[in-house]
Amino acid sequence: MxxxxxxxxxxxxxxxxxxxxxxxxxxxxxxxxxxxxxxxIPFADKEIQDRLKGQQVTGPFYTGTTADGDKIAFAAQSLTTSKTERGVNRARNVDVEIDLAGGSQITLDAAEGFFNLAQDNVDLEGDVIVTTSTGYRIESDLLSARMTGLNLKSPGPVDATGPIGTLNAGSMTLTSEAEGGPAQLVFTNGVKLVYTPKGDE
Incomplete structure (x- = not known):
């Protein structure tokens, strides 16, 4: 059963x-x-189209050494290729550190940076701040620089503070005339200096 x-x-x-x-x-x-x-689909249609039009790298970081022995470290929030100009890359929230062969250090901060590798040039725009280990802080709206050597230029007005006081000028250049030589900071075009003696508060 x-x-x-x-x-x-x-x-x-x-x-x-x-x-x-x-x-x-x-x-x-x-x-x-x-x-x-x-x-x-986890991506919005607009985001897909934007990524197809311009290649994007998030958090790029680059280090290198110039022919004069200066060490350069570059970092940004994002890096995209230009949609209109060939060979131009656009970076957001740019931070650059330059360790000079002579021992000094220069840091650059900017809202945007436009890099042209073929022309060995970068244009930093939007609240550009230059800080040097010698005590200078320089503010500008636009700063042009070479990528393979120390040659920084601000074609427009700059506001600076330093060991000697406060300074305003129509333009500024930071460069090294001799290979491996010390960096020279030059202000031109209507320089106005308010000198502050070291003993004063």
Whole structure:
């Protein structure tokens, strides 16, 4: 009697299991027809188009050494290729550190930077701040620089503070005339200096 029950149970399961499997497959096919493929894309259409138009690198970092032995470290929040100008890269929130061979250090901070490797040039724009280890802090709206050597130029007005006091000028140049020589900071075009003696507060 028990053997007959076992036989009937096995026969019944042989029918039920295939039917359950068929029901599950049918459910999967029905659900797949309801799902909108475009609704599960994790990127917005505008973001995809923007990435296709301009290649983007997040958190780029670069270090190198110039022919004069100065060490340069560059970092930014993002770097994108220009959509209109060939060979130009645009960086946001730029930080540059320059360790001069003579021992001094210069840091540059800017909201944006436009790099042209072919012309060995970078234009820093938007609240550009230059800080030197010799005690100078210089603010400008635009700063142009070479990428393979020490040659910084501000074609427009600059505001500076330093060991000698506060200074305003129509333009500024920071360069090294001799290879491996000391950096020279030169202010021109209507220089106004408010001298602060070292003993004064």
């Amino acid at each position: 028990q053997a007959d029950r076992y036989t009937r149970l096995v026969s019944w399961l042989k029918v039920v299991f295939p039917l359950m499997a068929l029901a599950l497959l049918s459910t999967l096919f029905l659900l797949s027809r309801v799902i909108d493929p475009e609704a599960v």
